[in-house]
Amino acid sequence: MALQFPEIDPIIFSIGPLSVRWYGVMYLIGFAFAMWWANKxxxxxNSGWTKEQVSDLLFYGMLGVILGGRIGYVLFYNFNKFLADPVTLFKVWEGGMSFHGGALGVITAIFVFAWRTNKSPLAVGDFVVPMVPVGLLAGRIGNFINGELWGRTTDVPWAFVFPSGGDEPRHPSQLYEAFFEGLVLFLILVWYRKHPRPAGSIAGLFLLGYGTFRFAIEYFREPDAHIGLYAGVISQGQILSLPMVIGGLGLMIWSHRREAARAA
Known part of the structure; x- marks a missing residue:
């Protein structure tokens, strides 16, 4: 007995040729939360931040998410198509955004912003990462509403039959990601940063947490049909998440050791 997907219309309303979609609204919710959190x-x-700096940072971050997410999707998941038709990079109406690409875009934005404002990239990263999980939560709910990026077939009682996924019940992996990569990761970061931490350790914890959750949930998420599993065991998402796990753990260890050396 599987749950039937509610088939929510991805378009909230249309005015002439303009359509407002749930997925776009979810992006707006993520950016609105980031604006509220950063200003707060x-x-x-003694925050060391001004309203003008916050506004500039959010602008850089938004560009990083959008450009990095699109470029990452094309290069990581549709590289052959890109080689055959490079213009596909600009066909945003066809859909396709990659979190890992967006993350690289935001990291680039952090370094550019830090360079232009003479701030430490580690400190900027620590300031930014608590805003990210809420955007992830909203985005994954948007994926669920669109009935896309569903999970592998299963017989668990909370499985859904997605119209675009055939007649078999599937894991609602979008909701798994929304819960763990969004809500749980946000609460972990909020708890961790309650006390002073070495610069870079909060950003490291985010990378470690996201990479770990994403790697685990990929076992429940249906691999991309045109890519499948490498060697029959590991997905593209897992390959892209491994550097985050290793880099995040390394950044946390390095930042704590540096702090300890300074205090010695």
């Missing part, structure tokens, strides 16, 4: 943090005593 900047108002704390």
């Amino acid at each position: 943090e900047s108002e704390k005593p």
Whole structure:
């Protein structure tokens, strides 16, 4: 007995040729939360941040998410198509965004912003990462509403039959990701940053947490049909998540050791 997908219309409303989609609204929710959170943090005593800097950072971050997400999707998941038709990079109406590409875009934006404002990239990264999980949560809910990126077939009682996924019940892997990569990761970061931490350790924890959750959930998510599993065991998402796990753990260890050496 599987749950039937509610078949929510991905378009909220249309005015002439303009359509407002749930997925786009989810992106707006993520950016709105980031704006609220960043401004709230900047108002704390001795935050070291001004409203103007927050506005600039959010602008850089938005560009990083959109450009990095699109470029990453094309290069990581549709590289052969890109080689055959490079213009596909600009066909955004066909859909396709990659979190890992967006993450690289945001990291680039952090370094550019830090360079232009003479701030530490580690400190900027620590400031940014708590905003990210809420955007991930909203985005994965948008994937669920669209009935896309569903999971592998299963017989668990909470499985869904997605219209685009055939007649077999599947894991609602979008909701798994929304819960773990979104809500749980956000709560972990909020808890961890309650006390002063070495610069870079919060960003490292985000990379470690996201990479670990994504790697695990990939076992429940249906691999991309045109890519499948490498060697029959590992997905593209897992390959892209491994560097995040290793890099995040390394950054946390390095930042704590550097702090300890300074205090010695």
